[in-house]
Amino acid sequence: MKKSARFLSLALAAILMLAMFxxxxxxxxxxxxxxxxxxxxxxxxMMLESTFQPVVDKFKELTGITIKFIKPEHSVxxxxxxxxxxxxxxxxxxxxxSTNYPTYATSGALADITEIWENSALKASGVVDEQYxxxxxxxxxxxxxxxxxxxxxxxxxxxxxxxxxGMATPTNYDEFVEMLRAFTEDDPDGNGVDDTFGIxxxxxxxxxxxxxxxxxxxxxDAKPDFYQVDGVWxxxxxxxxxxxxLYRLRDVYExxxxxxxxxxxxxxAAREKFYAGQVGTFNYWAGNWNVTIExxxxxxxxxxxxxxxxxxAGLYIERPPxxxxxxxxxxxxEGVFEYLLSYAYDGGEGQTLFTRGIEGINYxxxxxxxxxxxxxxxxxxxxxxxxxxxxxxxxxxxxPVKLDQRVIDSKAMFMANRTFDPVxxxxxxxxxxxxxxxxxxxxxxxxxVTDSATTPEQAIANYVAEAQPFIDAILADLNK
Amino acid sequence: MTQMPAIKPNPHYRKSALRDRxxxxxxxxxxxxxxxxxxxxxxxxxxxxxRFSFFRYTPFSPPSWVGWANFERLLFQRPAxxxxxxxxLILSLSNxxxxxxxxxxxxxxxxxxxxxxxxxxxxxVVYLPHFLSWVVVAAIFTIILAPGNNPATxxxxxxxxxxxxxxxxxxxxxxxxxxxxxxxxxxxxxKETGWGTVIxxxxxxxxxxxxxxxxxxxxxxxxxQMLNVTLPALANTFVVVLILNLSKVMNLxxxxxxxxxxxxxRATEVIQTYVYHTALTAQSAEYGYPTAVGLFRxxxxxxxxxxxxxxxxxxxxxxxx
Numbered sequence: 046m047k048k049s050a051r052f053l054s055l056a057l058a059a060i061l062m063l064a065m066f067x068x069x070x071x072x073x074x075x076x077x078x079x080x081x082x083x084x085x086x087x088x089x090x091m092m093l094e095s096t097f098q099p100v101v102d103k104f105k106e107l108t109g110i111t112i113k114f115i116k117p118e119h120s121v122x123x124x125x126x127x128x129x130x131x132x133x134x135x136x137x138x139x140x141x142x143s144t145n146y147p148t149y150a151t152s153g154a155l156a157d158i159t160e161i162w163e164n165s166a167l168k169a170s171g172v173v174d175e176q177y178x179x180x181x182x183x184x185x186x187x188x189x190x191x192x193x194x195x196x197x198x199x200x201x202x203x204x205x206x207x208x209x210x211g212m213a214t215p216t217n218y219d220e221f222v223e224m225l226r227a228f229t230e231d232d233p234d235g236n237g238v239d240d241t242f243g244i245x246x247x248x249x250x251x252x253x254x255x256x257x258x259x260x261x262x263x264x265x266d267a268k269p270d271f272y273q274v275d276g277v278w279x280x281x282x283x284x285x286x287x288x289x290x291l292y293r294l295r296d297v298y299e300x301x302x303x304x305x306x307x308x309x310x311x312x313x314a315a316r317e318k319f320y321a322g323q324v325g326t327f328n329y330w331a332g333n334w335n336v337t338i339e340x341x342x343x344x345x346x347x348x349x350x351x352x353x354x355x356x357x358a359g360l361y362i363e364r365p366p367x368x369x370x371x372x373x374x375x376x377x378x379e380g381v382f383e384y385l386l387s388y389a390y391d392g393g394e395g396q397t398l399f400t401r402g403i404e405g406i407n408y409x410x411x412x413x414x415x416x417x418x419x420x421x422x423x424x425x426x427x428x429x430x431x432x433x434x435x436x437x438x439x440x441x442x443x444x445p446v447k448l449d450q451r452v453i454d455s456k457a458m459f460m461a462n463r464t465f466d467p468v469x470x471x472x473x474x475x476x477x478x479x480x481x482x483x484x485x486x487x488x489x490x491x492x493x494v495t496d497s498a499t500t501p502e503q504a505i506a507n508y509v510a511e512a513q514p515f516i517d518a519i520l521a522d523l524n525k
Numbered sequence: 526m527t528q529m530p531a532i533k534p535n536p537h538y539r540k541s542a543l544r545d546r547x548x549x550x551x552x553x554x555x556x557x558x559x560x561x562x563x564x565x566x567x568x569x570x571x572x573x574x575x576r577f578s579f580f581r582y583t584p585f586s587p588p589s590w591v592g593w594a595n596f597e598r599l600l601f602q603r604p605a606x607x608x609x610x611x612x613x614l615i616l617s618l619s620n621x622x623x624x625x626x627x628x629x630x631x632x633x634x635x636x637x638x639x640x641x642x643x644x645x646x647x648x649x650v651v652y653l654p655h656f657l658s659w660v661v662v663a664a665i666f667t668i669i670l671a672p673g674n675n676p677a678t679x680x681x682x683x684x685x686x687x688x689x690x691x692x693x694x695x696x697x698x699x700x701x702x703x704x705x706x707x708x709x710x711x712x713x714x715x716k717e718t719g720w721g722t723v724i725x726x727x728x729x730x731x732x733x734x735x736x737x738x739x740x741x742x743x744x745x746x747x748x749x750q751m752l753n754v755t756l757p758a759l760a761n762t763f764v765v766v767l768i769l770n771l772s773k774v775m776n777l778x779x780x781x782x783x784x785x786x787x788x789x790x791r792a793t794e795v796i797q798t799y800v801y802h803t804a805l806t807a808q809s810a811e812y813g814y815p816t817a818v819g820l821f822r823x824x825x826x827x828x829x830x831x832x833x834x835x836x837x838x839x840x841x842x843x844x845x846x
Contacts, residue, residue: 130584154585240677305672308700309786480803484791491788
């Protein structure tokens with residue numbers, strides 16, 4: 046008894062000692078000296094010097110850690126990132142889009158940060174909206190932290206055209222089509238010339254997931270992709286609602302309400318047509334783009350007014366967030382998460398630094414109100430963001446700078462009318478076959494809508510006949 | 526006249542003629558070393574990458590040997606590859622034939638222009654499109670050929686076709702597989718015919734006037750002179766240009782890519798765009814299969830060039846390889 050009491054007391058003492066040291070051990074995650082960070086952005090290469098360097102200096106001053114940003118040109122970002130892996134110069138941290146994130150994760154390129162996140166002070170603090178973190182989980186495991194909200198597109202309408210025609214904002218599909226007809230046939234700009242049409246888009250199907258992010262009013266509940274129904278993967282092209290969606294698209298195309306060049310449009314061509322007053326409806330990114338679209342349109346038509354539409358038939362789609370992923374080769378993933386990511390998304394001063402930049406350089410206090418300063422890279426434009434866009438913050442962060450009301454309204458409209466799109470699968474069988482399926486799918490949709498000799502049923506039958514071996518392989522793999 | 530210094534043979538080497546020459550020109554060889562190094566590093570060393578056509582290779586893990594699996598996949602399991610292969614041959618060979626004919630004809634016409642400044646000006650005008658990037662050219666023709674929703678948004682061609690009553694509905698030239706190939710070949714000729722005349726014009730200006738004078742004395746008119754003097758003089762240049770262009774037959778890429786769209790992508794796919802779509806734009810970072818496709822393309826290119834050189838030797842008595 047005496048012996049066991051001694052043993053028990055020793056054991057309890059040991060547990061107490063461990064319990065005492067445990068928080069210290071957790072708090073003493075090794076601090077990395079440098080963090081290499083591959084980042085993509087549509088901004089130019091000057092951004093490294095003009096935007097990132099002051100933030101790098103400030104972060105080093107605060108933490109003693111040097112961030113080495115690597116920013117290839119946007120068009121070759123993944124070529125350069127793949128090259129860095131192939132050459133063994135693997136970054137600690139990298140930005141990944143929703144198409145590449147699962148590919149990298151399932152290839153073993155990324156560190157599993159599930160435990161790091163679950164045990165982090167950041168999670169415990171409650172500042173993060175966890176639905177965005179959960180959106181990046183693959184089979185229950187987390188390989189990346191959201192860079193920002195996923196965001197998505199929303200339909201913009203020339204409100205001044207609606208007003209000229211005495212029309213109310215459409216609230217259902219029939220009213221929407223009637224609006225397109227009026228924009229095409231009733232001279233909405235009042236110039237007496239037949240020079241307008243209803244709606245444009247950069248293609249009938251998006252180039253990456255979510256494929257149906259544009260033209261939501263027509264796709265509605267149809268999805269030109271693989272998705273799960275009651276836990277079983279199916280091919281959306283072969284679901285009955287796809288035929289209806291294609292007929293809706295075909296109808297407005299045949300009547301001339303939709304841009305006759307929709308297939309050859311890219312995003313800039315579609316935008317330019319809207320700015321040039323050729324078209325009255327256009328689906329594009331919510332939030333900050335609302336202001337850009339209106340500003341560019343009013344340059345040509347000072348009385349133009351651009352309004353976002355509530356979703357009228359199918360909900361808008363929020364794509365999976367961009368991910369900030371720690372590489373599997375990173376020597377200290379806990380350190381990168383704790384010292385950089387936890388700080389950059391702390392909902393406070395760290396997030397201000399990595400979102401708004403530095404006071405005095407990127408924003409300033411004017412008459413008691415914080416205002417954006419001019420972007421050092423783009424004279425004439427206000428500085429927008431360092432990494433995450435302010436309007437796409439997914440924490441409780443209080444932005445010191447007041448957002449443009451149009452951005453707030455557009456984002457609020459989107460958030461009230463959106464559904465999440467999941468991270469796509471990325472098995473080896475998927476990767477080997479998906480390119481063929483996408484090519485055949487794109488052609489089928491284009492023919493169904495724009496070729497009067499091919500009905501949607503025929504187009505889908507042709508698609509099935511040609512793509513079936515690849516579809517079967519993918520579905521068998523996903524459903525096994 | 527400056528006396529050349531006597532060559533002092535290096536006593537450390539055997540007195541072979543080759544080594545003497547190398548010793549004599551040792552500084553030339555020294556100057557050549559950077560070229561050799563660059564050629565080796567950037568042209569020969571990367572050839573080692575063809576081994577990946579026998580591997581499943583992603584940047585994230587060591588390559589795993591798959592033997593002939595990638596070749597089996599492209600030859601027997603991917604109809605899209607054969608479409609791309611056929612399209613490559615059809616587009617390239619049509620382009621090559623048209624290029625040779627148009628360039629020779631345009632060269633002959635330009636050569637007939639006697640006023641020097643007019644000739645120079647015309648040459649400049651026809652060369653200019655060559656210096657436009659394919660992206661710009663594609664944008665120009667997309668606008669010119671646009672179907673449009675109304676007269677104000679139609680492209681030039683459809684506007685006139687509708688105005689003259691030739692068609693009732695605008696033609697979507699770039700999205701209709703029937704129209705795409707002729708339109709592509711036309712655009713290629715518009716862009717490259719002028720540049721293709723450079724070598725032929727150089728040859729034409731080097732033909733001895735004596736030959737034309739002799740032909741005139743023999744009573745040959747302009748047409749006869751062209752048939753019996755000009756064209757034979759162009760024959761060797763023609764073969765050289767043909768073989769050089771043939772080596773590029775399988776290299777079609779940018780010009781096709783920028784004119785593709787969802788509706789005609791599969792019908793117009795060529796091998797290089799197929800590699801691009803399967804390797805770079807698909808949700809995959811697997812380089813083994815695209816490398817196998819690239820290797821197959823290179824083999825076909827080599828066969829074409831060697832065959833053409835062989836034919837040239839048979840016909841002309843000499844090749845250029």
